[in-house]
Amino acid sequence: MRQNNFVFPTNKKKYFRKFSKVISVAAYLPEKAVTNEDIIRDNKLAVKDSVIRKSIGVYKRRIAEADAVDSDILAHAAQSCIDKAGINADALSRIIATKFFGDNLLPMTASMIQRKIGSTYATQSFDIDGGINSFLQALDLGTRYINSGDDYVLISSGGVCNRLISKTDPRVAFLFGDGAASVLLAPSEEPHFLAGYFFTNYNYYEIATTQKLKPEFTKESFEKGDFSLFYDYYRMDNWKLAEDFYRTAAITVRDCLLEESNLKMSDIDLVLATENNKAIWEVTLDALGVSQEKSISLIHEYGNTMSAMLPLLLDEAYSTGRIESGMNILMLSHGEGFSGGGMIYRA
Numbered sequence: 001m002r003q004n005n006f007v008f009p010t011n012k013k014k015y016f017r018k019f020s021k022v023i024s025v026a027a028y029l030p031e032k033a034v035t036n037e038d039i040i041r042d043n044k045l046a047v048k049d050s051v052i053r054k055s056i057g058v059y060k061r062r063i064a065e066a067d068a069v070d071s072d073i074l075a076h077a078a079q080s081c082i083d084k085a086g087i088n089a090d091a092l093s094r095i096i097a098t099k100f101f102g103d104n105l106l107p108m109t110a111s112m113i114q115r116k117i118g119s120t121y122a123t124q125s126f127d128i129d130g131g132i133n134s135f136l137q138a139l140d141l142g143t144r145y146i147n148s149g150d151d152y153v154l155i156s157s158g159g160v161c162n163r164l165i166s167k168t169d170p171r172v173a174f175l176f177g178d179g180a181a182s183v184l185l186a187p188s189e190e191p192h193f194l195a196g197y198f199f200t201n202y203n204y205y206e207i208a209t210t211q212k213l214k215p216e217f218t219k220e221s222f223e224k225g226d227f228s229l230f231y232d233y234y235r236m237d238n239w240k241l242a243e244d245f246y247r248t249a250a251i252t253v254r255d256c257l258l259e260e261s262n263l264k265m266s267d268i269d270l271v272l273a274t275e276n277n278k279a280i281w282e283v284t285l286d287a288l289g290v291s292q293e294k295s296i297s298l299i300h301e302y303g304n305t306m307s308a309m310l311p312l313l314l315d316e317a318y319s320t321g322r323i324e325s326g327m328n329i330l331m332l333s334h335g336e337g338f339s340g341g342g343m344i345y346r347a
Contacts, residue, residue, distance in 0.1 A: 006201045006245075011256035014196065020146035020153075021188035022345070026080035027181040027315040028073055029302065034162075035060045036174055043167045052174045053300075057278025061177025061303030063162050069103045070159030073180040075116035078156040081182035082117065085152075089119035093150035096142065097127045098134035098307040099159040113156055132274050133198075133335025135307045136343060140196050142185045156182040158308025175277060177303030181311030191346070194328070195260035197253050198341030204245065205337065207237045243283060246334055250287040253332055253342040261328075261344050265289065268344070269327040272313040275299035276334055284332065296322065309333075323347050 036049040036059065053059055064073060074097055082089060097110035110125035128134045128141070135157040142153040158180035165172045250273075258264060271290045275281040278299055285295055296313050305312060310331055317323045325347055332342035 006203055008199055008249075008252045008256075011197050011260055013260050016143070016147045016191070018147045018149070019188040019191045019193075020143045020185045021190075021192040022183055022314075022347075023186045024081045024085035024184040025181065025311065025315045025318050026077050026084055027179065027308075027312055028076035028080065029179040030062045030064045030068070030073070032063045032065070033060050034063045039167070039174055043173070045168065045170065045173070047170050052170070055277075055279070056175055057275070057281075057297075057299050058174055058177075058303045059300045061162065061301075062179050064160045064178040068160060070097075070099045070101065071103050071109050071112035071116060073159050073178065074099065074109065074156040074182075075113045077158070077180040077182040078113055078154055079117050081154065081156070081184050085184050085186075087152065087184075089114070089117045089123075090121045092119065092121075092123050092152045092154050094142075094145055094153045095119075095123060095125035096138045096153065096155045097125070098130070098138050098155070098157040099127065100131070100161050100306050101164055102127060102159070109159075110156075130307075130339055131336035132276060132304075132306050132309065133333045133337070133339040133341060135310045136196075136331060136333050136341055137198065137339075139183065139185075139193075139343060140198065140341075143193050143196075146185055146187055151187060153185040154182060155185070155311070156180060157311050158305050161304075161306050175304045177305050179302055179305045179308050179312060181308050181315050183311050183314065193343060194263070194346055195257040195344045196341070197256040197260070197343075198339070199249070199253075200337050200339040201245065201249075202337070204242045207242055207336075207338070242338070245338070246280060246283050247287040249334065249338070249340050250284045250332060253340065254288050254330070257330065257342050257344050263328060263344065267328055268330045269294075270317060270322060270329045271295045272310060272317065272329060272331045274309045274333040274335070276304060280334060284334070288330075288332075 102109035108127040114125040138155045161176040273284045327347045329345045
């Protein structure tokens with residue numbers, strides 16, 4: 001299938017000798033909540049709360065404390081996740097972190113999560129960069145690690161986003177919030193991950209991208225918590241330029257997942273899609289032919305939390321009883337790059 005000279009790759013069925021399942025999900029959200037009115041007042045912006053609510057769907061978002069770094073938030077979610085499962089950090093085979101910037105460019109933030117959850121083993125811990133889509137990439141990778149012999153794979157996603165975003169550009173100033181969620185995978189006797197499909201389309205590379213660091217940025221300013229040099233680090237163009245591709249990609253991912261899993265859309269009980277903004281979420285569900293009642297939305301409360309969006313939706317679904325044993329859950333994300341994809345999980 002072609003879209004702006006782009007060809008979606010043919011999906012290939014995966015063969016696993018050792019299956020995996022989700023045994024625990026946990027979230028961590030900072031206590032501080034900031035409303036649209038707070039941002040408008042503090043930054044003297046000439047925009048109305050009602051316009052922001054209508055255009056991107058965010059009413060408020062959580063904001064991390066000034067001295068918090070990504071690993072603090074990610075470790076909170078990770079610790080809750082392994083506590084729920086009744087294991088300790090030394091039982092983990094691997095720790096994967098997905099985040100926006102991280103504690104530092106190097107070393108990897110996952111190694112600091114490993115320290116903060118009290119691991120005494122030299123368990124491999126690493127980061128996956130990739131923005132919004134990186135959680136599903138990590139989830140797909142986790143199933144492959146278990147297939148090759150791992151016992152427990154911990155994925156912790158999200159962190160601090162809002163601090164690094166322009167406070168004067170309305171396209172991003174109101175959109176992002178801070179938060180994290182973790183998922184723990186373990187071996188299973190039966191298949192639970194029924195299908196997975198991923199792609200990257202460079203034709204829309206410039207729609208959402210980071211900028212070069214300003215020359216006055218220093219390691220010392222970062223360590224002192226001075227993030228003012230980052231306020232224009234993330235830029236977003238008009239997403240409507242890619243609306244047709246969003247629709248095509250959602251349909252393509254859906255069709256590939258259903259073909260691999262031998263399911264029909266009527267067999268899908270719940271659809272969890274990343275809420276890049278409210279309109280993109282609505283476009284995605286419309287393309288899939290799914291009503292909003294068959295999905296979950298959290299963007300009004302938490303904003304766009306980047307890679308934490310899908311695991312936060314999973315946590316909400318499990319904690320509110322929306323997911324029951326035997327249900328089929330379709331997860332789909334649109335991310336920077338454009339990188340996107342989806343998975344079907346049977347609870």
